[in-house]
Structures are given as structure tokens and as C-alpha cells.
Amino acid sequence: MIRRLNEHIDYLPSDDKNGPCPKIVIFHGEEATLLLDVSTNKERLDEVLSFIKEKDYPSLRYVALTHFHDDHTSNLMYLDDDIEILCSKNTARYLSRKSTLVEKDEDFDLGNYTIRLILVPSLHAKGCLDVLADSYLFVGDSLYYRQSGSSYYYNHEIAYEMLRKYEGIDFKTSISAHDQNDESKEEVISFLKRLEQAPVTKIIP
Numbered sequence: 001m002i003r004r005l006n007e008h009i010d011y012l013p014s015d016d017k018n019g020p021c022p023k024i025v026i027f028h029g030e031e032a033t034l035l036l037d038v039s040t041n042k043e044r045l046d047e048v049l050s051f052i053k054e055k056d057y058p059s060l061r062y063v064a065l066t067h068f069h070d071d072h073t074s075n076l077m078y079l080d081d082d083i084e085i086l087c088s089k090n091t092a093r094y095l096s097r098k099s100t101l102v103e104k105d106e107d108f109d110l111g112n113y114t115i116r117l118i119l120v121p122s123l124h125a126k127g128c129l130d131v132l133a134d135s136y137l138f139v140g141d142s143l144y145y146r147q148s149g150s151s152y153y154y155n156h157e158i159a160y161e162m163l164r165k166y167e168g169i170d171f172k173t174s175i176s177a178h179d180q181n182d183e184s185k186e187e188v189i190s191f192l193k194r195l196e197q198a199p200v201t202k203i204i205p
């Protein structure tokens with residue numbers, strides 16, 4: 001069931017019962033609709049595409065990808081070739097179709113409604129991209145660390161860079177791809193401070 005966040009943003013919640021199925025976020029302006037991630041499982045994508053038609057939103061012209069992991073990207077194969085894919089250079093390396101590289105933070109106009117694409121350092125994956133829209137920051141998996149069993153992979157330099165980056169972004173609420181609970185900016189910053197100061201368990205070489 002798709003939920004409405006405000007007049008420009010709707011999203012299909014994550015459903016991780018049978019394996020990871022992250023959110024699909026729908027942004028629309030007066031001229032275009034953009035999806036953030038396409039998730040996995042065709043039925044989920046179809047639900048989003050029908051919703052866009054039902055609501056009579058402008059046509060789907062763009063997909064932005066938070067990072068390259070399959071659970072966020074695998075439904076790309078069902079989308080028409082004329083839909084433009086926006087992603088980081090690292091994410092583009094994993095795609096089997098043409099994409100437009102996001103090489104620096106940039107505003108993106110959907111027709112009287114602008115969102116911001118932001119490249120962020122992340123412990124989770126190389127080349128993560130977040131979207132700032134109104135006061136919401138859609139962080140994909142950027143704030144998760146890489147986990148293996150009970151230990152996590154950790155790099156002080158990346159944690160430091162994450163803290164500096166997120167401190168400088170003007171948002172009130174962060175929305176992750178798999179979580180049901182949103183977090184405030186204060187909660188994100190205090191999490192990153194803890195991470196930056198945590199004892200090293202394993203270091204990414």
C-alpha cells in the first residue's frame with residue numbers, strides 16, 4: 001500500500017519478510033515523475049507504475065539510484081529505455097543499461113518542484129546517493145554499516161567524512177530504505193558520532 005508523505009512525495013514501504021525489498025519513493029513535480037530506487041520483485045514496481053497512472057502524475061522520466069545493490073536496482077530491467085537513470089559513477093559500473101552520472105551534488109527540477117541529489121560517503125557501499133526533498137532526507141542504505149555476523153566493518157575516515165557531510169545537509173527527518181521508523185537529524189548526528197568514536201572491530205582495507 002503506497003503512502004503519501006506530502007503533495008509531492010509518495011512511497012511504497014519496504015517489505016523485508018522474504019528477503020530485502022527496500023522502499024520505492026515517488027517524487028513528482030508539474031512536468032515529470034522520478035523514482036528513487038526501483039526495488040526488487042516486479043509486482044512492487046507494477047504497483048508503483050499503476051499508482052502514477054491512477055493519480056495522473058506526469059510521466060515517469062527519471063530513476064535515481066541510491067547505490068548499486070541488487071535489492072535496490074533489479075527491477076530496472078522492466079523499465080523502458082527512455083527513462084533516464086541518474087546515479088553515481090560507482091553505481092553505473094554495475095548497471096547493464098545507459099545512465100547519467102551524478103558527479104557532484106545537484107538540484108534537480110521536476111517542474112516547479114526541485115529535489116537535490118547528494119553524493120554521500122558511506123560505510124555501507126561505495127558511491128551512495130541521497131535525495132533531499134523538502135525537509136526529508138532519503139538516505140537509502142547510506143547510514144547502515146556493512147555487517148558480517150556480529151561484527152561490523154568499520155573505517156574511521158569514512159565515519160568522520162559521513163559526520164561532516166550530514167552535519168552540513170539541511171534536513172529535519174531522515175528516511176532509510178529498509179526501516180519503518182524515521183529519524184531526526186539530531187538522532188542521525190548522534191549515531192554518526194557514536195560510530196566515529198566506536199572501538200574498531202574490523203577495518204576495511
Ligand SMILES: [Fe+2]
Binds near residue numbers: 124125
Ligand atoms: Fe544496500
